[in-house]
Amino acid sequence: MMQTEDYSGEIIKCMGDCPACAYANHEFSLPCGMAYEDEICTVSQDWQLPINGMIIVAPKRHVKLFEEMTKEERVHIFEIVNKVISIMRKNEIAKDFNVLFEEKKGIHFHIWILPRDGWKELGIDPTKNIGDLIKYSLNNLKTNENFEQIARTTQLIRDNMVNFLKNQD
Template identity: 30%
Template sequence: MDNEQTSGCYGCRIIKGEKELPGGVIHDGKAAILAADPDVPVPGFLIITAKRHIRAFSDLTKEERIEIGSILYCAEKALKELHIVNEITLVQEERSEHFHIWLFPMYDWMIERFGTGIRYLRDISEYAKEHADKSTWKTVSDTAERIKTAFMDFYREEA
């Protein structure tokens, strides 16, 4: 797979800073960045995006896997210790042209309205987009800022 960043690739646009991220970048590592999802207005919905243009977890080097594992651990820990959510769903699909992992928070309203399980994530995402306003996006940004502070503390402990 071509490891050069491509301008048409959504993940590459995130890495290049061409896509506005609510609350900014939470963590900028050697192999990946962590940020709030730029399209779905759900507070605490985080995305880990590989810096290299690859598709699959198996395309990562050992060092990249270790770093991404630490990012995942610290991000989940921040979401839970800040009492943003008690449960998250991790998603990584190879259908995307650029490797990323979703940390999708499961709120009570989601479970009450849609049920539980990965099959509802698209419906939840569409609902969140349809019902978002400036206040919602402000909450997403503020939550990302809170996560960034906690994440940094946890990540330093990991190093």
């Protein structure tokens, strides 16, 4: 069982060995809800970090390494990452983004989309000082105003992904 705090300080509990699989199965949710899902992946605000625009894209299948994804999954997930960044850039959530592919030992593989804007001003390099960035967000960004922004960004992605899918057909 996993028990942790979500980005707003609510307790997340889930049974089973893999929280990401549980999330994909809707066994728990975040205050902002899921931004997008299809048969291959989920798109969601980072569960724990209250950073507006920090979005996680994860395959639904329990994959631990990048190379375990099928070509179909890789191509699709890249397309989704591209679309999510494009939506956020167009709507001025941030100008620049880092994309991190995290292969953490034994953990369900996922991709972080991290807005770069605003960190330098705080003396934090979003590439070199990721630990400081995480600490800063947990100590300073748990505000109602920020939770509302996070919810708005999730809604923005949700609305725009619907259009994306319509235009694909």
